Amino acid sequence: MNFFTTKLLLPLVILGLAGCQNSHLTPSKKALSSSKEIEKRSPLVVVGGELNYDLKNSIHNNFRLYGIKMNPQNNTIIAYGDSSTIAVYNSNLEYLGGVESKNDEIKAIDISSDGNFLACGGDDGHIEIWNLDNYQLMHRMKNGSDTLAIAFSSDGKKLASAGEDNVINIWNVRVGEQIAQLQGHTDDVTQLSFIDHDRKIVSGSNDKKIKIWDVTKKQELYSYLAPSNKYGDIKDIKSFDDYSVIALTEVETATGNRRKRNGPPVWKYTLKFKDNKGNLLYEFNEHQAPITDIAVAPSRNYMASTSEDKTVRLWDLEKKKLITNIVLKDRGESVTINKSGHLLAVVEGKKTIKLFNISNAYAPQTDKRATSSSTHASSSLYRKQHAIVIGVNNYKRSDIPRLHNAVEDARSVAETLRKKGFSVIELYNENATKDRILDALKEVKQHAISKDSTLFYFAGHGDGVSGNHNVREGYILPYEFNSDLNNPNPDVMYYDKSAISISSLIMYARDTKAKHIGIILDSCFSGLAMESKYAKKSLSSSDFKTIDQVTYDAPTRSIRIKPATVSSSSNSQNVYQELLNKKSINILTAGDDQPVSDGSNHSPFTQGLLTALNSSNSQSGYIRFTTLAEYIKRYVKEKTNNKQTPQYKNDSVEKGDFIFKIN
Structure with missing residues (x-):
């Protein structure tokens, strides 16, 4: 925002x-x-x-x-x-x-x-x-x-x-x-x-x-x-x-x-x-x-x-x-x-x-029903799923405009992830300081191993800063953010001690042991992640388009996700196992280098995310982060009349992909 x-x-x-x-x-x-x-x-x-x-x-x-x-x-x-x-x-x-x-x-x-x-x-x-x-x-x-x-x-x-x-x-x-x-x-x-x-x-x-x-x-x-x-x-x-x-x-x-x-x-x-x-x-x-x-x-x-x-x-x-x-x-x-x-x-x-x-003081919270041995074994392809969910409506500085839905968006995402077996660290408003966010990242990094997945979600203010030689850097703003945005340091890597650069999140993702990492940013100018000096070029997932996909339902005039079913006898099993064995860093942002909408109930971006993960109209099965991103992109463009375009990148040289369970 x-x-x-x-x-x-x-x-x-x-x-x-x-x-x-x-x-x-x-x-x-x-x-x-x-x-x-x-x-x-x-x-x-x-x-x-x-x-x-x-x-x-x-x-x-x-x-x-x-x-x-x-x-x-x-x-x-x-x-x-x-x-x-x-x-x-x-x-x-x-x-x-x-x-x-x-x-x-x-x-x-x-x-x-x-x-x-x-x-x-x-x-x-x-x-x-x-x-x-x-x-x-x-x-x-x-x-x-x-x-x-x-x-x-x-x-x-x-x-x-x-x-x-x-x-x-x-x-x-x-x-x-x-x-x-x-x-x-x-x-x-x-x-x-x-x-x-x-x-x-x-x-x-x-x-x-x-x-x-x-x-x-x-x-x-x-x-x-x-x-x-x-x-x-x-x-x-x-x-x-x-x-x-x-x-x-x-x-x-x-x-x-x-x-x-x-x-x-x-x-x-x-x-x-x-x-x-x-x-x-x-x-x-x-x-x-x-x-x-x-x-x-x-x-x-x-x-x-x-x-x-x-x-x-x-x-x-x-x-x-x-x-x-x-x-x-x-x-x-x-x-x-x-x-x-x-x-x-x-x-x-x-x-x-x-x-x-x-x-x-901010220990990860889990849904005991979702993490029971029987349920968890059938709902996740990972040993453990870690998540950090952050939402900031009210900032310490009174002159920073108040947001209406960031915290509610984040709470809804956290609840959805817990139901899917994630262990979730939640930081809202005054608890979402830079130190706590970085410490939460450190905790997840310390506990995650190669058989795990980690997800970082942020809803709040963001900004883009121009440096020398036409360099642009995106930032997410923690609760205590305190800087003059009109007079930034021209060296975008050292723009502000109270903000968190999107590049640093990508560096964190590349350094963690978890096999699959997802970064989801519902903030303005977050699309600058696609231009980060630490991000790599997007990779095509065309080899796997047939296993799960986004479809258009003509009678209801709506887009839907068609998940893939995985069984020992299905071809999808081999494909998903191949994806699971390879590293992936999935970055999904609410928009490009642009402001994004806060929405009336949920932001269009987060509403698309929740709809995709919770949709009762979808079949049960598994979807890739790539498919999730395609669905959200089409959903948001439709809801905003093409004024907001989510951006996605799989920042990996191994061509792996983050896998979600759809109920």
């Missing part, structure tokens, strides 16, 4: 208590079996910088807790603290059993990335490695002092430990032998992480320094003071190849502020992101009391922090901002996030564990 117009807890019998080094508690067979559930969910995507949370369960532990970890493979929760017992809970916080250490107090644990091994250390100066498949003790190694930090390498072959003797020991996990020792810190070493394909270790200490070590050469590479002054303390560190997240308690500088110099210390509690040489990248400073723990989702798109201010704060790492606060009844002591990012567990106070579901 033209810019200018128109979210049994049962006590189990614990068996196998033994003496000496092999003393342990073994969960029952039932518990052991239930602990082997595999985490299958795809990584959680943060859409528009928003996440939802809800409390799944809460449990009171029988000893004081220092921390918790979640097994990356089966979501079991491992809790440790002021006890020789390491408690094991399933993903519903049902107690599975415990591991009995020779340490009277467990001060640090880690779980290998494959979920097979648990390492722990505490107050007796020994490190223990346990097999989590059978809960048997594998090795017990002397560490030299109380253990305060433990970390597995990413491949699970090495283990680093450190503590009150200021040194870092590196162990061979398979044989339980020390292979290296790193010295250089002048106080307790409290944090450890392997980085750079396990070739380096990052350590944090009460000497207030972060050090980076070469594991192979057994030498220090870099060292820097973590706090901004000598009064600061390191509370926690999470390190990656390119940066570390450091939780700090610092005294705010009083330079130039007489009131601060003369008064009591002003404390600040920050999460600082620093590169491996100590340069500050950015920081979060919303906590109101000391930060106690950090957990980063394995996908690294969001993180959580606990604090004595009785909150768990969730942070968007891509947009570098606070997402939301989870308010607790007592101070937060520790936090952990599961492999997919959908579960978060926190220690509240001294003995309470709370488990939260974390969800995408």
Whole structure:
């Protein structure tokens, strides 16, 4: 449309208590079996910088807790603290059993990335490695002092430990032998992480320094003071190849502020992101009391922090901002996030564990009837069908003309797609921001595989911009669009930060793994997609004209779609299978390089789309996107007296085609 117009807890019998080094508690067979559930969910995507949370369960532990970890493979929760017992809970916080250490107090644990091994250390100066498949003790190694930090390498072959003797020991996990020792810190070493394909270790200490070590050469590479002054303390560190997240308690500088110099210390509690040489990248400073723990989702798109201010704060790492606060009844002591990012567990106070579901605020919605095993199998030729549907009537800028039907058009399209088995992300009006649209595209791209189809539909304002050398580019306008259309940047690729170029949608489509992609734009000037520098020439589908087609019904003087039936014995089966096996990017727009009509109930373009997909007059069967486009083109031209001409392109070199089910 033209810019200018128109979210049994049962006590189990614990068996196998033994003496000496092999003393342990073994969960029952039932518990052991239930602990082997595999985490299958795809990584959680943060859409528009928003996440939802809800409390799944809460449990009171029988000893004081220092921390918790979640097994990356089966979501079991491992809790440790002021006890020789390491408690094991399933993903519903049902107690599975415990591991009995020779340490009277467990001060640090880690779980290998494959979920097979648990390492722990505490107050007796020994490190223990346990097999989590059978809960048997594998090795017990002397560490030299109380253990305060433990970390597995990413491949699970090495283990680093450190503590009150200021040194870092590196162990061979398979044989339980020390292979290296790193010295250089002048106080307790409290944090450890392997980085750079396990070739380096990052350590944090009460000497207030972060050090980076070469594991192979057994030498220090870099060292820097973590706090901004000598009064600061390191509370926690999470390190990656390119940066570390450091939780700090610092005294705010009083330079130039007489009131601060003369008064009591002003404390600040920050999460600082620093590169491996100590340069500050950015920081979060919303906590109101000391930060106690950090957990980063394995996908690294969001993180959580606990604090004595009785909150768990969730942070968007891509947009570098606070997402939301989870308010607790007592101070937060520790936090952990599961492999997919959908579960978060926190220690509240001294003995309470709370488990939260974390969800995408704009999660895809499906029609359960359409996606049932029997119905879905017969209604789709794809493994999964993903869709993003966007409609904007009202824009943030009051001078942008209000549309009447864009949202209703989009809702009707979303409903139709859900009935056909699509999983649909819907964004309307103020929710249809550029960030949310791009994040939705990212989510679909992340989840879609080669056996899937994806569809993007937009109804709202669009515009075309002229650049140098007669170059034209089309844009769709998100809710918060804010630009002077009369004075655009002549470089059309960088026209406006608040709009989305149609070229970028085509680039996205070419980059996704989905075999078939459809882009449907009901907006003005969307036909410029046909001129995009990223689009290819249209391809003829003449080889397949006889399998499904648009026909003219003389008695009713109307155009209709004649779908193809597909059976194991029909020729259409082979043709459709050929189309399904080949990549296709189908682009359908409401018009050419021109304004398009908003219509009175639905726009002519979307009405044609809905009529084609829902028509009760049509036979049941399958149609290609190419046939759908031909029908809509003829429908719209007839309804607008040839004033509006939809455009279609199959932007693919493989000659595949998107396939729809017609009821």
